Amino acid sequence: xxxxxxxxxxxxxxxxxxxxxxxxxxxxxxxxxxxxxxxxxxxxxxxxxxxxxxxxxxxxxxxxxxxxxxxxxxxxxxxxxxxxxxxxxxxxxxxxxxxxxxxxxxxxxxxxxxxxxxxxxxxxxxxxxxxxxxxxxxxxxxxxxxxxxxxxxxxxxxxxxxxxxxxxxxxxxxxxxxxxxxxxxxxxxxxxxxxxxxxxxxxxxxxxxxxxxxxxxxxxxxxxxxxxxxxxxxxxxxxxxxxxxxxxxxxxxxxxxxxxxxxxxxxxxxxxxxxxxxxxxxxxxxxxxxxxxxxxxxxxxxxxxxxxxxxxxxxxxxxxxxxxxxxxxxxxxxxxxxxxx
Amino acid sequence: xxxxxxxxxxxxxxxxxxxxxxxxxxxxxxxxxxxxxxxxxxxxxxxxxxxxxxxxxxxxxxxxxxxxxxxxxxxxxxxxxxxxxxxxxxxxxxxxxxxxxxxxxxxxxxxxxxxxxxxxxxxxxxxxxxxxxxxxxxxxxxxxxxxxxxxxxxxxxxxxxxxxxxxxxxxxxxxxxxxxxxxxxxxxxxxxxxxxxxxxxxxxxxxxxxxxxxxxxxxxxxxxxxxxxxxxxxxxxxxxxxxxxxxxxxxxxxxxxxxxxxxxxxxxxxxxxxxxxxxxxxxxxxxxxxxxxxxxxxxxxxxxxxxxxxxxxxxxxxxxxxxxxx
Numbered sequence: 012x013x014x015x016x017x018x019x020x021x022x023x024x025x026x027x028x029x030x031x032x033x034x035x036x037x038x039x040x041x042x043x044x045x046x047x048x049x050x051x052x053x054x055x056x057x058x059x060x061x062x063x064x065x066x067x068x069x070x071x072x073x074x075x076x077x078x079x080x081x082x083x084x085x086x087x088x089x090x091x092x093x094x095x096x097x098x099x100x101x102x103x104x105x106x107x108x109x110x111x112x113x114x115x116x117x118x119x120x121x122x123x124x125x126x127x128x129x130x131x132x133x134x135x136x137x138x139x140x141x142x143x144x145x146x147x148x149x150x151x152x153x154x155x156x157x158x159x160x161x162x163x164x165x166x167x168x169x170x171x172x173x174x175x176x177x178x179x180x181x182x183x184x185x186x187x188x189x190x191x192x193x194x195x196x197x198x199x200x201x202x203x204x205x206x207x208x209x210x211x212x213x214x215x216x217x218x219x220x221x222x223x224x225x226x227x228x229x230x231x232x233x234x235x236x237x238x239x240x241x242x243x244x245x246x247x248x249x250x251x252x253x254x255x256x257x258x259x260x261x262x263x264x265x266x267x268x269x270x271x272x273x274x275x276x277x278x279x280x281x282x283x284x285x286x287x288x289x290x291x292x293x294x295x296x297x298x299x300x301x302x303x304x305x306x307x308x309x310x311x312x313x314x315x316x317x318x319x320x321x322x323x324x325x326x327x328x329x330x331x332x333x334x335x336x337x338x339x340x341x342x343x344x345x346x347x348x349x350x351x352x
Numbered sequence: 353x354x355x356x357x358x359x360x361x362x363x364x365x366x367x368x369x370x371x372x373x374x375x376x377x378x379x380x381x382x383x384x385x386x387x388x389x390x391x392x393x394x395x396x397x398x399x400x401x402x403x404x405x406x407x408x409x410x411x412x413x414x415x416x417x418x419x420x421x422x423x424x425x426x427x428x429x430x431x432x433x434x435x436x437x438x439x440x441x442x443x444x445x446x447x448x449x450x451x452x453x454x455x456x457x458x459x460x461x462x463x464x465x466x467x468x469x470x471x472x473x474x475x476x477x478x479x480x481x482x483x484x485x486x487x488x489x490x491x492x493x494x495x496x497x498x499x500x501x502x503x504x505x506x507x508x509x510x511x512x513x514x515x516x517x518x519x520x521x522x523x524x525x526x527x528x529x530x531x532x533x534x535x536x537x538x539x540x541x542x543x544x545x546x547x548x549x550x551x552x553x554x555x556x557x558x559x560x561x562x563x564x565x566x567x568x569x570x571x572x573x574x575x576x577x578x579x580x581x582x583x584x585x586x587x588x589x590x591x592x593x594x595x596x597x598x599x600x601x602x603x604x605x606x607x608x609x610x611x612x613x614x615x616x617x618x619x620x621x622x623x624x625x626x627x628x629x630x631x632x633x634x635x636x637x638x639x640x641x642x643x644x645x646x647x648x649x650x651x652x653x654x655x656x657x658x659x660x661x662x663x664x665x666x667x668x669x670x671x672x673x674x675x676x677x678x
Contacts (some may be wrong), residue, residue: 059540059541059542060511060540173631175631176631203403203567203632204402204567204569204608204611205402205607205608205611205627205628206402207613208610208611208613208628209627209628209629211613212627230540230541231613232541233612233614234613236614237613270542271541271542274541274542274544274545275541275570276545276548276570276571276573276574277570277573277614278569278570278573278597278609278612278614279614282593284552285545285548285549286545287542287543287545287546287549288542288545291512291513291540291542291543
């Protein structure tokens with residue numbers, strides 16, 4: 012999949028590794044991630060805390076925190092490799108071609124600037140708008156995200172707005188330049204459930220209109236099931252399963268995905284004791300050998316701790332990183348290749 | 353119903369807003385208004401609501417971390433609403449315990465696991481030193497932690513393990529009632545299930561009674577026998593779990609239910625929802641009449657002027673609405 016990039020892909024991530032070198036320890040936050048998002052598509056990146064999903068967003072944005080670096084892999088946005096851009100070039104890309112909506116809008120909005128100034132700044136910097144154009148653009152964007160009186164809001168400071176309103180402003184800023192890709196990192200986690208529903212509907216509706224691809228980063232499988240076209244489940248820095256949303260929920264294959272689905276208390280049906288996954292996510296500086304889920308996996312067998320399994324296609328567009336589905340012995344140098352039960 | 357362990361009547365909590373040099377009162381926040389319920393021994397009452405609904409303040413009133421401004425809290429047949437120290441400590445603090453959302457900020461980072469769990473025994477002057485150590489080790493094991501790690505500090509444990517520590521500490525004095533305020537909200541789903549199962553086991557083993565506060569309807573449904581839905585400080589609906597989830601009658605409950613994303617409704621993906629417009633009003637300036645009328649899709653004139661009283665609508669099913677959903 013590394014050669015010709017299909018023309019309908021907005022984003023292709025290939026074998027991405029983002030590592031942090033700390034003394035003699037190597038923290039492999041992302042360790043061999045492949046990801047593809049088509050135009051108009053919403054792909055959800057799901058996983059528990061520490062699985063590397065937020066770091067994926069930051070890697071694409073060129074915002075890896077200090078101490079970390081992309082040690083290998085490519086990030087192709089419309090065929091252009093972002094990992095090769097200079098800081099200067101990346102500044103032009105960020106906000107114009109790819110933008111981000113964070114979990115807590117209060118910390119990502121500037122508290123000293125009015126809402127209007129923050130939107131207008133983006134329009135002036137990236138699109139070269141004049142002040143008048145930028146002001147009109149800001150008003151349009153604010154009404155697009157559902158504010159009834161945008162003109163009044165333009166002079167307000169962020170602290171005067173509620174969490175849900177701030178998140179609307181963040182979405183307005185993210186969509187200002189009609190980017191190729193919007194990365195939404197837990198956009199509704201800090202919001203109440205009735206507001207969450209409003210924001211999710213807004214994001215979907217607008218991305219359709221602006222024709223941006225969306226990478227939705229979340230820990231919440233239920234949110235995913237409602238808005239995503241495709242789901243990538245991450246565990247300990249790697250994708251472990253990838254499938255169209257319906258297929259993932261109808262036929263989850265990886266034991267981790269199944270475990271996650273079993274953990275969620277249901278809103279209807281009989282109330283039974285919850286199933287849980289034993290143990291907890293491994294620390295990225297102390298990853299187990301072989302399959303990273305093996306120590307917690309209820310169906311692990313002798314092959315699992317020996318080498319990292321490869322991604323296997325179980326049905327069209329549905330891949331899983333698990334030896335249960337890998338009939339071929341010896342893949343990726345596994346010495347003992349007992350076929351799975 | 354036999355005599356309830358906890359009985360709350362007409363409870364209100366109003367905080368003054370003070371401002372300026374002289375800290376004059378500029379207004380009031382109506383955190384909890386006129387809430388009543390009973391909770392049987394060994395039962396679990398779930399309290400669900402969004403931020404600003406007053407659910408946490410209600411919990412704090414029960415354990416008397418704050419003193420309510422009106423109403424009564426009767427615990428095990430005794431009015432504890434206005435108890436003072438040392439009586440408060442003797443009769444409330446050891447019998448009612450609280451578990452918070454974020455175990456990291458509620459645990460002293462310098463204390464070891466063992467001393468965290470032992471501390472309540474100290475304060476309440478129970479047991480000799482060696483007995484204390486054995487008792488603590490027992491509790492640590494009971495909540496699923498390794499007693500061999502008793503000298504470790506909180507930061508050396510994961511989020512789920514820290515919540516286990518907080519639970520062990522809450523259990524140290526063998527309380528009868530535990531108020532759990534968003535006990536699993538900060539945890540990953542796989543760990544959330546572990547902690548909910550632990551709470552369930554402990555309830556059976558020790559005959560505990562829970563007030564389980566959460567913003568998450570699915571979690572509350574799993575944990576509770578009865579469920580109270582709160583909005584802007586007021587009780588909207590209170591019913592047994594099954595009638596609330598299968599046969600809710602309040603428009604706010606309906607909106608909450610339909611807003612919950614769910615993985616189980618595969619066929620109904622991208623269904624239309626009752627999406628509430630607007631946001632919860634400011635609790636220092638609650639709307640007149642029914643507090644929900646500004647966002648209620650069915651609101652009529654009467655809702656804007658007259659506060660609906662909480663009334664029985666079926667057996668063990670109470671509601672505060674002039675026009676319940678049929």
